Each structure stands twice: as C-alpha cells, then as structure tokens.
Amino acid sequence: MERVVITGAGLVSPLGNDVSAFWNALLQGKSGISRIDDWDTSGMKTSLAGVVRDFDGDARFGKKEARRMDRFCQFALAAAEDAIRDANLSLEQVNKERMGVYVGSGIGGISTLMEQTEVLRSRGPSRVSPLLVPMMISNMAAAMISIRTGAQGPTLSPVTACSIGNTGIGEAFRLIRAGGADVILAGGAEAAISEISMAGFGNSTSLSGWDGDPARASRPFDAGRDGFVMAEGxxxxxxxxxxxxxxxxxxxxxxxxxxxxxxxxxxxxASHPEGKGAYLAMKLALQEAAIEPENVDVISAHATSTEVGDRSEVAAIKRMFGEAAHRIPVTANKSMIGHMFGAAGGVEAIALVQMIREGKIPPTINQETADPECDLDFVPNEAREKNVRVGISNSFGFGGHNAVIVLEKFEP
Known part of the structure; x- marks a missing residue:
C-alpha cells in the first residue's frame, strides 16, 4: 500500500486568508469573531459571526467569473489554488487522470438561493438567473476546482455536515493508499452566514446568544458556553x-x-450523550494508524461550544484514552474561528499540520470558569510548546456523522 503525505495547504478564514497569518493568529489566541455589518441583524438571536474579511472574489477571479460562483465556491477555489502553489505542484507535469478533488460543502450556495428567491418574488420567473442551480448545488466547489485544474480523477463532494473536511481527507487518504490516485485536493468550504440560516440556527437554540465582546463569544468547554458562533471559509x-x-x-x-x-x-x-459514535471513530482511526492511545500527543477537538456537544466529546475522549486522557492536550480552534461547518475539518487539519511542523499547540481561549464535566487539559488561553509526533483531529456533524483523522510527523 502507498503511504499518503500532505504537501500543500491553502485556506480562507476569519483569522486570515493564508496559512501563515491564520497560524500566527491562532498561536496568539486572537479571535476572528466580529459583528455582522453587511446586513441588518435586528430580531436575530445574535449579530456575531466568524466573517471572512479582505476577500475580493472580483479581484481574484475577475468580475465575470466571480459572478458565476457563489461565495462558498470562491473560497474553495481560492484555497485550492493556494494549496497547489504551496505544494509547488506543476499541473502540467501531473497525470490529470490520477488527480482527484474531494471537496464538500454542508449548505452550499444558500445566499444565491435566497437572492434568486427574492428576484422570483419581486421580478418574476423570467428574471431568475439561469445559473441559479449550478451556483447553489454543493458539489460545485469540487467541480470548479476540477475544471480549473484539469483534474480528471475522482471528483467527489462529500456531504456529512460539519465533518465534511475530515471525510474528504479520510476518503482521499484511502483512495491514494489503495493506489487509485496520485494526488487529491481534499477539504471543505462554507459561506452560510445569511439571514435564513442564522434565523434557523437561532430558533433551534444552537447559536450563542452572547451579547458582549465578540472575541469572548465562542467558549468551548467553559461553563459559560451557550452555543456555537457561525463562521465561513x-x-x-x-x-x-x-x-x-x-x-x-x-x-x-x-x-x-x-x-x-x-x-x-x-x-x-444532538450528539450522542455518551459520545459513542465519536469514541468509535477515534478508535477506528487509531487502529488503522497502528497508534496506541497513550502515544497521541495532541487532540484537535470538534468542540463547537454547545453544552451537550462539548460534554459528549469529553466523554468520548475519556473512554478512548482512559488515564491518558488527562495528560493529552486538547485544543479547540473554534474558540477563535467559530464553527465553519463544512470548512471546519479542512481548516482544523491545516492547524494540526502546523502543530506537527512547529511543535506548538494553539490555546483554547475563553477558559474562564471550569465545567466539572469538562475537566481535561484544554491548553487554556495561552499557546504551548510541545513536540507533536502524532495528532488526531475530530469532526462531528448533524445527523450523527463522525470523522476522525490521524496525522503524524513524516519519517522517511
């Protein structure tokens, strides 16, 4: 079987639109959560989100091309292009028939759908864009990356809600390992910060109702957590x-x-209260990697800042790692970037790669009041230096989807 390695990464995030800026902000414990300022949030449960700033699709792709893509698709294509550049991958020299794309989105082009729904209501069916469907459907991120790169191998758009990024990476890993491809671009994208999605999540009581400093809103594992903060990228x-x-x-x-x-x-x-699926996903991932639980150096937690979700993940970690659970650092990137839904797994995998490369673990910020049921080492509030040889990244999604990946320091 082939060994599978990571050679490049690209991202768009509330903490910056390149890996270096994102990573430095994580280590400094900076928050990318801010107030929404491009539409009226009156009546919403919250006005906070992890909004991507300083991203200009028109400038990057040209106005004509940008207007043919929803924002989530623009994010995906930009991140893919940056990853290819980072990997110094020459598309002219790659066998395109053995190059694939495994990139998904949980919600797809919901903003385009809402905009065109308004056009339908106000101007009639003849004025609805003929590009509505291709801009809206969630597979278009993978499709556009394939079109732009010429990748003719398997091009899939996994839809496993908030575990999409890890699903894409994991399934790509399996295909390459089996000899079915040489190169796969894998991850996820999301741009769902819209009135309809925020209203829906708010009414489901999933969102944080924090009304103070935006930087303190997302607080995984803290006793004061009250829901997740939506984000994009x-x-x-x-x-x-x-x-x-x-x-x-x-x-x-x-x-x-x-x-x-x-x-x-x-x-x-709702997550399983005992974290059964999460535990089993971690168990299977470590078994495949032939890693004993006590040899894991860091856990990148899913940790969305919901009461039940965080508690169930802690229960799963304790069951999986036993006594070692209290010795292994657990870091929660969402404390700083919010919940990026389908993009979360890919972005958090990039953070784990950086932990392995640099021997540093970003903090879980907003650790102020301990929750007795969340009593692990969450790397509270300040980054930590630690030699990271083995790390796992957890991603869980609505509907009960669980996906866990194991990354290791490369040894020839």
Missing part, C-alpha cells in the same frame, strides 16, 4: 502518494496514517 490540503511526492522532490509537511468514520444513529442534531 475554506480549507484545502494537497494529499499525495509518498512515491509521487518524492519523485517530484516535494516538501512533505505530515503523513496521514488513519481515518475513522461512524454514525451516532441517534438524533438529527
């Missing part, structure tokens, strides 16, 4: 077979060694 990684990467002299950032995917089979939105 994209995270894409370049996965390659080791033989392909070595043949072209690529720089190798980390190795993917395990993947576990399960279902809670429990509820459409």
């Amino acid at each position: 994209a995270g894409i990684l370049v996965l390659e077979s080791l033989s392909h990467a070595q043949k072209r002299g690529a720089q190798i950032y980390a190795e993917v060694t395990g993947y576990g995917a399960t279902s809670d089979a429990y509820h459409i939105v």
Whole structure:
C-alpha cells in the first residue's frame, strides 16, 4: 500500500486568508469573531459571526467569473489554488487522470438561493438567473476546482455536515493508499452566514446568544458556553502518494496514517450523550494508524461550544484514552474561528499540520470558569510548546456523522 503525505495547504478564514497569518493568529489566541455589518441583524438571536474579511472574489477571479460562483465556491477555489502553489505542484507535469478533488460543502450556495428567491418574488420567473442551480448545488466547489485544474480523477463532494473536511481527507487518504490516485485536493468550504440560516440556527437554540465582546463569544468547554458562533471559509490540503511526492522532490509537511468514520444513529442534531459514535471513530482511526492511545500527543477537538456537544466529546475522549486522557492536550480552534461547518475539518487539519511542523499547540481561549464535566487539559488561553509526533483531529456533524483523522510527523 502507498503511504499518503500532505504537501500543500491553502485556506480562507476569519483569522486570515493564508496559512501563515491564520497560524500566527491562532498561536496568539486572537479571535476572528466580529459583528455582522453587511446586513441588518435586528430580531436575530445574535449579530456575531466568524466573517471572512479582505476577500475580493472580483479581484481574484475577475468580475465575470466571480459572478458565476457563489461565495462558498470562491473560497474553495481560492484555497485550492493556494494549496497547489504551496505544494509547488506543476499541473502540467501531473497525470490529470490520477488527480482527484474531494471537496464538500454542508449548505452550499444558500445566499444565491435566497437572492434568486427574492428576484422570483419581486421580478418574476423570467428574471431568475439561469445559473441559479449550478451556483447553489454543493458539489460545485469540487467541480470548479476540477475544471480549473484539469483534474480528471475522482471528483467527489462529500456531504456529512460539519465533518465534511475530515471525510474528504479520510476518503482521499484511502483512495491514494489503495493506489487509485496520485494526488487529491481534499477539504471543505462554507459561506452560510445569511439571514435564513442564522434565523434557523437561532430558533433551534444552537447559536450563542452572547451579547458582549465578540472575541469572548465562542467558549468551548467553559461553563459559560451557550452555543456555537457561525463562521465561513475554506480549507484545502494537497494529499499525495509518498512515491509521487518524492519523485517530484516535494516538501512533505505530515503523513496521514488513519481515518475513522461512524454514525451516532441517534438524533438529527444532538450528539450522542455518551459520545459513542465519536469514541468509535477515534478508535477506528487509531487502529488503522497502528497508534496506541497513550502515544497521541495532541487532540484537535470538534468542540463547537454547545453544552451537550462539548460534554459528549469529553466523554468520548475519556473512554478512548482512559488515564491518558488527562495528560493529552486538547485544543479547540473554534474558540477563535467559530464553527465553519463544512470548512471546519479542512481548516482544523491545516492547524494540526502546523502543530506537527512547529511543535506548538494553539490555546483554547475563553477558559474562564471550569465545567466539572469538562475537566481535561484544554491548553487554556495561552499557546504551548510541545513536540507533536502524532495528532488526531475530530469532526462531528448533524445527523450523527463522525470523522476522525490521524496525522503524524513524516519519517522517511
């Protein structure tokens, strides 16, 4: 079987639109949460979100091309192009028939749908854009990346809600390992900060109602947490077979060694209270990687800042790691970037790659009041230096989807 390595990464996020800016902000414990300022949030449960700033699709792709893509698709394409550039991957020299794209979106082009619904109501059906459907459907991020790169291998758009990024990375890992592809761009994208989605999440009592400093709103594992903060962006990684990467002299950032995917089979939105599906996904991922639980150096938690979700993840970690659970640092990126839905797994995988490369673990910010049921080492409020050889990243989604990946420091 082929070994699978990571050779490039690109992202768009509330903490910056390149890996370096994003990573430095994480280490400093900065928050990307701010007040929504481009539409009226009156009547909403919250006015806070992890909004991507300083992203100009028109400037990046040209007005004509940008207007043919929803915002989530623009994010995905930008992140993919940056990942390819970061990997120093020459598209002219890649066998396009063995290059794939595994990039999904949980909600797709919801803003385009709402805009065109308004056009329908105010101006009639003849004025609805003929590009509505291709701009709206969630597979278009993967499709556009394939079109722009010429990738003719498997191009899939996994839809596993908030675990999409890890699903894409994990399934890409499996295909490359089995010899079915040389290169796959994998991850996720989302741009769902809209009136309709915020109203829906707010009425489901999922969102934080925090009314103070936006930077303090997302507080995973803290006793004062009251829901997640919506965010947007994209995270894409370049996965390659080791033989392909070595043949072209690529720089190798980390190795993917395990993947576990399960279902809670429990509820459409609530996590299993005992974290059964999460535990099983971690177990399967570590088994595939042939890693003993006590040898894991860091856990990148899903940790959305909901009362039940965070508690169930802690229960799953305790069951999986036993006594070692209290010794392994657990970091929650969403404390700073909010919940990026389908983009979360890809972005958080990039953060884990950086932990392995630099030997530093970002903090979980807003740790102010301890929750007795969330009593692990959450790297509170300040980054920590630690040699990270093995890390796992957890992603869980509505409907009970669970996806866990294992990344390791590359050893030739």
